[in-house]
Amino acid sequence: MEIKRKNKVFIGILFLFTLLLNTVLFPADVNAAEPGEKYIIATDVTFAPFEFQDESGEYVGIDVDILTAISEDQGFEFELRPMNFSAGLQALESNQVDGMIAAMSITPEREEAFDFSDPYFDAGPVMAVREDNDEIDGYSDLEGKTVAVKVGTTGAELASELQESYDFEINQFEDSAGMYEDVVSRHSDAVFEDYPVMAYAIQQGLELRFPTEPEEGDSYGFAVNKGENPELTEMFNAGLVNIRENGTYQEITEKYLGDSVESGQQRGFLALVQQNFGNLLSGMGRTLVLTLISFAIALLAGTIIGLFSATPSKALNVIADIYVTILRGIPLIVLAFFMYFTVPQLLGVQITAFTAGVITLSLNTTAYIAEQVRGGIAAVEKGQLEAARSLGLPYGLSMRKVVLPQAIKIMIPSLINQFVITLKDTSILSVIGIVELTQTGRIIIARNYQSGPMWIIVAIMYLVLITLLTKLSNLIERRLVAND
Incomplete structure (x- = not known):
């Protein structure tokens, strides 16, 4: 016995x-390449239309498609490491990943810690409120209100700057979907996010509206840790030039931001x-x-x-x-x-x-x-x-x-x-x-x-x-x- x-x-x-x-030994990594040398790239996969998971389970979006096109053009392989934005920055700083692409704005502060590629996209932050909210038509109306932002983003920086002039509270979130839901469920009165991301979300059925015009924005760049993987940055820059010249870049941006993008439809529970x-x-x-x-x-x-x-x-x-x-x-x-x-x-x-x-x-x-x-x-x-x-x-x-x-x-x-x-x-x-x-x-x-x-x-x-x-x-x- x-x-x-x-x-x-x-x-x-x-x-x-x-x-x-x-x-x-056999992790279920996204975009895992065949055995051989490949780079590990961090990304925030909750940031449509730049990076998200489609209905078939594949990670797609402007960033993912651009990186895929550049890797094919330059002949390197990569694996995506999905994590929230702030964790991705820490992973890059600790060399747990080789690079990061996550609609990451090139700022002087970040350039002190990271080396960036040439800019591949320009976007500015914008404020949005609930579709039925007629109390907020400008920044001055935020007085005494609550604003939702995503940690570490230019939208969060804009909200912090405005907070010095207008007295409002800030709720911080690790992902975009969470802060959108906070506004829709009336816990926050407004949200700050990059315009293309918010516009895509509204196009997919999110009940928000823009009471103001987008601010002048920063340029997005592909990042590596300071002094690390310079060859990866060089390949990204060279590939970016090539896909812009052959029309691939235009096809990618039109796919997610063009007039042909289908609006989201509400689905039943089942x-x-x-x-x-x-x-x-x-x-x-x-x-x-x-x-x-x-x-x-x-x-x-x-x-x-x-x-x-x-x-x-x-x-x-x-x-x-x-x-x-x-x-x-x-x-x-x-x-x-x-x-x-x-x-x-x-x-x-x-x-x-x-x-x-x-x-x-x-x-x-x-x-x-x-x-x-x-x-x-x-x-x-x-x-x-x-x-x-x-x-x-x-x-x-x-x-x-x-x-x-x-x-x-x-x-x-x-x-x-x-x-x-x-x-x-x-x-x-x-x-x-x-x-x-x-x-x-x-x-x-x-x-x-x-x-x-x-x-x-x-x-x-x-x-x-x-x-x-x-x-x-x-x-x-x-x-x-x-x-x-």
């Missing part, structure tokens, strides 16, 4: 290890599910794989740290206490940024977003499991250990044969709850470019602006997944108890 149980554990570990290898089911299922799969691998690692490490807390050794007690105190005290999003951006800079290495995500979740979950193990052992009556020791059993054998089996029964409900928490925590990892279920929902919303129905769909998928896994965990718990 013991051998069979060990075999099952071995098979489970082997399965999780296989999943890890499959995900790390149609929204049907059209995006594949993408949502893929995102849920990444969520599940991240959870299983991270929790398996944390279960092993957490048990060890928890045993450190329960041993008579003061040194091991201190080690466990320091680990738990530090890891429980650091917010998960800060830990994710640290692992993906700071650690590579300190060590001079590159790690994938998936690997950083697994490490982040594992470190965080280990701290909580360690406390659950310590609490489970503490809940077993001390007389149990004393009785085993009085019979001549050594400490280690007494713990393994007498205390731990009883502690495991006590810990199982807490471990099941921690598994659910870990699954939901995967949504935070979208900040480092992992397209799990929540980020998949954001990407879809950036295309169709139907945030209400989409978040309901995502919530239902989480609910179904967590319910099924909880039922499975409860079944395993009952069988373990019955076997004992």
Whole structure:
């Protein structure tokens, strides 16, 4: 019976290890090229019409199509790394990516940190309000109102400048769709965004209007880290000249900004599910794989740290206490940024977003499991250990044969709850470019602006997944108890 149980554990570990290898070695990267040298390019895929995901799951848009045309012209390959704008800047600064294309304005401040290509597009920010809002017709009407902006953009800079003259509050968002929804749902009164992006959104059915004319804008450029990848910038510039001369550039801009662009149509709930089911299922799969691998690692490490807390050794007690105190005290999003951006800079290495995500979740979950193990052992009556020791059993054998089996029964409900928490925590990892279920929902919303129905769909998928896994965990718990 013991051998069979060990075999099952071995098979489970082997399965999780296989999943890890499959995900790390064969990641589902966008525009992944054939094996060979290629560049990793960061982009914000919630910024239509410059970069977004179409209904077939492909990343498209003015930026993506321009980069694709230039790469074909110059003979280099690339992978897109989707993440929000501010995270993309950090990834570029830490050399986690080779370049960034995300409708990024060339400003003096950014030129201090990055090297830019020649400008490939000119656009200025503009203010928009709800379609039925007749109170705001100019900047002076913003007095006492609330404005939504996107972090790190020229629209945010314009709002900050205007705030010095007009007293209004600013709500900051990481993606365009979120700030649009904030205005439509009446939490904010106005929004600032680059004119082509906002015009495209309104064309797709977003209920906003322009009370003012667009401001004079900045030029967009392709960016690399200061002093890094100069050959990439040179190829971009040379390719940009060529695609402008052969008409490809004009075709791309007309495709997304011309009169022939089709207006968006509102879709029903079921149609929204049907059209995006594949993408949502893929995102849920990444969520599940991240959870299983991270929790398996944390279960092993957490048990060890928890045993450190329960041993008579003061040194091991201190080690466990320091680990738990530090890891429980650091917010998960800060830990994710640290692992993906700071650690590579300190060590001079590159790690994938998936690997950083697994490490982040594992470190965080280990701290909580360690406390659950310590609490489970503490809940077993001390007389149990004393009785085993009085019979001549050594400490280690007494713990393994007498205390731990009883502690495991006590810990199982807490471990099941921690598994659910870990699954939901995967949504935070979208900040480092992992397209799990929540980020998949954001990407879809950036295309169709139907945030209400989409978040309901995502919530239902989480609910179904967590319910099924909880039922499975409860079944395993009952069988373990019955076997004992």
